[in-house]
Amino acid sequence: MTAALGLLGLLGFVGILELVPRIGLVDPRFLPPFSEMVAALGGEVGTPEFWAALGSTVRGWAIGLAIAVAAGVVLGMVIGSIPLLRAATTSTIEFLRPIPSVALIPLAVLLYGPSPQSTLLLVVYASFWQVLVQVLYGVQDVDPVARETARSYRFSAWTQVRRVTWPTTLPYVMTGFRLAAAVALILEITGELVIGSPGLGKQIAVAQSSGAVDTMYALVIVTGVFGVLVNLVARMLERRSLHWHPSVRGEVPR
Amino acid sequence: MTTPTTPPETPGTPAPILEVRGVQKIYQGKQRNVEAVRDLTFSIAAGEMTCIVGPSGAGKTTLLKCVAGLLDTTAGEIVLEGERVTGPPRGMAVVFQEYGRSLFPWLTVRQNVELPLKEKNLPKADRESLVDEALAAVGLADVHGAHPWQLSGGMQQRVAIARAVAYEPHVLLMDEPFAAVDAQTRGELEDLVRALWKRLGVTVLFVTHDIDEAVYLGQRVIVLSMSPTVVLADVAVDLPEQRDQLHTRSLPRFAELRAKVYELIQQSKRGVRPGSGDEHEQPGTAVAADTQSGSM
Amino acid sequence: MSVGSVARRTMLTVGLPVVLVTAWWFATANSTNFFWPPLREILEAFADTWFSNRIMADVVPSLVRLLVGYVLALVLGIGLGVAIGSSRTLRGVVEPVLEFFRAIPPPVLVPILILFAGIGNEMKVLVIVSGCLWPVLLNTVEGVRGLDEVLRDTARCYGLGRRSQLTHLVLRGASPQIAVGARQALSIGIILMVISEMFAASNGVGFTIIQFQRTFAIPEMWSGIILLGLIGITLAFLFRLVESRALAWYRGLRMTQRGEG
Ligand SMILES: Nc1ncnc2c1ncn2[C@@H]1O[C@H](COP(=O)(O)OP(=O)(O)OP(=O)(O)O)[C@@H](O)[C@H]1O
Ligand SMILES: [Mg+2]
Numbered sequence: 001m002t003a004a005l006g007l008l009g010l011l012g013f014v015g016i017l018e019l020v021p022r023i024g025l026v027d028p029r030f031l032p033p034f035s036e037m038v039a040a041l042g043g044e045v046g047t048p049e050f051w052a053a054l055g056s057t058v059r060g061w062a063i064g065l066a067i068a069v070a071a072g073v074v075l076g077m078v079i080g081s082i083p084l085l086r087a088a089t090t091s092t093i094e095f096l097r098p099i100p101s102v103a104l105i106p107l108a109v110l111l112y113g114p115s116p117q118s119t120l121l122l123v124v125y126a127s128f129w130q131v132l133v134q135v136l137y138g139v140q141d142v143d144p145v146a147r148e149t150a151r152s153y154r155f156s157a158w159t160q161v162r163r164v165t166w167p168t169t170l171p172y173v174m175t176g177f178r179l180a181a182a183v184a185l186i187l188e189i190t191g192e193l194v195i196g197s198p199g200l201g202k203q204i205a206v207a208q209s210s211g212a213v214d215t216m217y218a219l220v221i222v223t224g225v226f227g228v229l230v231n232l233v234a235r236m237l238e239r240r241s242l243h244w245h246p247s248v249r250g251e252v253p254r
Numbered sequence: 255m256t257t258p259t260t261p262p263e264t265p266g267t268p269a270p271i272l273e274v275r276g277v278q279k280i281y282q283g284k285q286r287n288v289e290a291v292r293d294l295t296f297s298i299a300a301g302e303m304t305c306i307v308g309p310s311g312a313g314k315t316t317l318l319k320c321v322a323g324l325l326d327t328t329a330g331e332i333v334l335e336g337e338r339v340t341g342p343p344r345g346m347a348v349v350f351q352e353y354g355r356s357l358f359p360w361l362t363v364r365q366n367v368e369l370p371l372k373e374k375n376l377p378k379a380d381r382e383s384l385v386d387e388a389l390a391a392v393g394l395a396d397v398h399g400a401h402p403w404q405l406s407g408g409m410q411q412r413v414a415i416a417r418a419v420a421y422e423p424h425v426l427l428m429d430e431p432f433a434a435v436d437a438q439t440r441g442e443l444e445d446l447v448r449a450l451w452k453r454l455g456v457t458v459l460f461v462t463h464d465i466d467e468a469v470y471l472g473q474r475v476i477v478l479s480m481s482p483t484v485v486l487a488d489v490a491v492d493l494p495e496q497r498d499q500l501h502t503r504s505l506p507r508f509a510e511l512r513a514k515v516y517e518l519i520q521q522s523k524r525g526v527r528p529g530s531g532d533e534h535e536q537p538g539t540a541v542a543a544d545t546q547s548g549s550m
Numbered sequence: 551m552s553v554g555s556v557a558r559r560t561m562l563t564v565g566l567p568v569v570l571v572t573a574w575w576f577a578t579a580n581s582t583n584f585f586w587p588p589l590r591e592i593l594e595a596f597a598d599t600w601f602s603n604r605i606m607a608d609v610v611p612s613l614v615r616l617l618v619g620y621v622l623a624l625v626l627g628i629g630l631g632v633a634i635g636s637s638r639t640l641r642g643v644v645e646p647v648l649e650f651f652r653a654i655p656p657p658v659l660v661p662i663l664i665l666f667a668g669i670g671n672e673m674k675v676l677v678i679v680s681g682c683l684w685p686v687l688l689n690t691v692e693g694v695r696g697l698d699e700v701l702r703d704t705a706r707c708y709g710l711g712r713r714s715q716l717t718h719l720v721l722r723g724a725s726p727q728i729a730v731g732a733r734q735a736l737s738i739g740i741i742l743m744v745i746s747e748m749f750a751a752s753n754g755v756g757f758t759i760i761q762f763q764r765t766f767a768i769p770e771m772w773s774g775i776i777l778l779g780l781i782g783i784t785l786a787f788l789f790r791l792v793e794s795r796a797l798a799w800y801r802g803l804r805m806t807q808r809g810e811g
Contacts, residue, residue, distance in 0.1 A: 102740075204661060208661035231652075319703070341706075358701065369718060
């Protein structure tokens with residue numbers, strides 16, 4: 001039922017995209033009919049450039065996300081588990097976190113030029129905070145009784161982390177992963193678009209400056225589809241990790 | 255939202271304020287339909303205190319929601335003060351079982367009680383005095399500015415009762431209002447409801463699955479069968495009007511009535527239903543419990 | 551609170567930032583590296599660059615565009631979100647389309663909207679609106695859908711009309727979730743403010759910073775990065791201020807719930 005409605009919605013949306021330029025509601029030079037976008041996409045798919053660009057985007061996104069998640073988890077667990085460290089770093093984290101990652105664009109360009117590293121810097125910086133903050137929430141959420149119990153049984157520090165802290169934190173890590181995955185994609189494309197590092201974003205900029213509007217839309221659709229896939233997979237992973245976890249949590253203001 | 259029907263007035267007996275006639279409710283599900291209520295008919299006189307008991311899942315909440323106009327009936331009709339219920343009627347207030355979820359958490363206690371009155375466009379002075387009175391009546395004169403979640407469960411349910419009382423309804427519906435509070439508080443709240451009922455002359459329809467509570471509170475107890483639900487018995491509670499937790503509950507008559515209703519509930523759980531030969535109770539008249547149970 | 555504990559807390563709050571800034575100061579004090587000028591130079595450049603007419607010429611226009619776009623996105627997102635969240639059928643029809651729009655990385659909207667709206671203020675505001683809209687919209691839908699059934703019934707049976715249901719029940723009840731969306735939208739909005747100016751503009755913070763970078767005015771560029779950081783921090787702080795007032799009830803509610811559980 002829901003699937004049918006959703007399909008109806010998608011079909012309607014595609015229909016509107018097709019009709020609006022055809023009946024002249026919007027200038028087709030600005031918004032070509034959907035069929036032309038599809039045709040342009042068909043043309044793109046046949047070129048090696050497209051696949052190279054897609055590969056660059058996916059690679060940059062995945063590497064950046066992996067670094068951010070690894071760094072966020074490790075630092076989050078360490079900072080979160082040591083109360084003094086946590087207290088001492090809170091203000092710094094609260095300061096650094098809202099700094100918009102795009103502020104680093106000029107620096108990245110200076111340091112690395114239009115290379116994948118520039119974009120990687122942005123991706124890692126932006127997604128790192130998402131993970132770190134969630135992990136810190138997670139460590140804080142560990143049941144004090146469980147912690148006390150572990151201590152009274154004289155678990156080693158490592159065992160405490162593995163048996164007590166980590167299981168509680170895992171769902172938060174997955175939430176952080178989901179948020180970071182979306183943010184990483186945004187910054188990956190942004191870097192490519194603005195800095196000109198290789199990837200779909202750069203191809204979009206190229207298509208725009210060469211007036212290939214239908215190709216531009218086709219590539220935007222590709223980024224959207226990739227974004228949907230990322231969200232779906234991340235949400236599935238998050239749900240799976242929540243499966244055995246009784247507490248009901250979400251991205252809520254705390 | 256009610257549409258007028260002809261008031262069935264019979265001289266001599268007090269006109270019923272609420273009539274439930276042949277009500278059936280089938281939940282339309284995705285895979286299957288659930289017939290929660292099959293055929294309910296009873297009527298309630300103005301100013302009466304009626305308790306409805308039935309096993310869990312009997313459809314008590316469903317019935318109450320239909321009466322409150324929150325659910326459409328599949329068949330039959332509900333008539334309140336001569337008008338057919340098609341949506342939440344004006345002169346009716348409901349106290350829900352889930353007290354924690356029926357109060358607006360973003361409003362203070364006072365605002366919670368006042369909001370429905372604002373909606374009635376009452377002048378400010380009237381609102382103020384109604385709210386003050388209602389909160390004082392439930393013993394919460396000093397927590398106006400608190401938010402509901404800052405209060406204990408029993409206090410939250412008092413706020414819900416105060417809100418209902420301040421609304422000045424003709425009919426007050428209560429759906430297992432005390433199921434989730436501790437025994438001590440429960441006794442106090444039961445006495446509170448009886449006191450308010452006497453003072454305000456409001457008609458109360460009180461749903462519970464607690465037999466003691468039903469007998470202690472009610473002038474009559476309607477026992478429902480298992481789902482799909484029909485009325486199994488209508489027991490008149492002939493206890494003295496002046497009731498209190500200690501004495502009333504130790505009266506021999508209380509124990510008898512309690513046993514009677516208990517037996518009926520047990521039958522209900524075993525799936526006993528009024529036989530086809532059983533005639534339906536006359537609306538508004540309580541069939542003596544002895545004859546009813548004797549026939550089963 | 552004792553003097554000792556206040557002192558301790560102050561130490562913990564300002565300690566690390568002071569250490570970091572000091573380290574930066576001394577590490578770069580004698581720096582001759584072109585990319586890493588001394589912090590002293592950067593701060594001088596900051597005062598010279600931004601405490602002049604640039605505040606009016608660049609900073610204010612950027613912030614105004616952000617504010618207009620953000621507010622428009624909030625109004626649109628909440629309005630549409632309430633409508634969509636209230637109807638199961640409508641939700642079913644539009645949800646996949648909305649998910650798609652949400653998943654599009656917002657910066658790609660810049661080249662598209664340049665086609666429609668040129669490179670003026672309208673384009674930048676439009677970019678901000680169309681990027682900020684989706685998180686607000688989808689979270690509002692989620693919030694409206696998650697409204698408590700009992701609370702809905704309560705509102706109905708106490709005769710709350712459509713308008714009071716909207717203000718007293720729907721918007722208030724969905725507000726915690728709306729705040730989640732609004733917060734995501736704010737960081738996206740700042741990104742888009744900068745990006746849209748880096749792409750094509752004649753004024754604005756993003757435009758100026760890129761100019762500095764292209765002309766190798768390195769201390770000025772650093773001062774621009776610091777300015778953007780300060781803008782981000784200030785806006786996040788303001789957001790938290792508003793949120794903590796508007797959602798004080800929600801924090802209390804959750805704290806009591808967590809206390810019980
Ligand atoms: N929204 C619904 N959709 C489908 N079936 C429902 C719905 N609400 C209730 N039911 C079914 O209707 C029957 C009666 O439910 P109801 O909640 O009215 O019982 P109840 O007597 O109030 O039970 P309890 O004492 O546990 O509160 C149950 O079998 C229940 O599963
Ligand atoms: Mg019930």
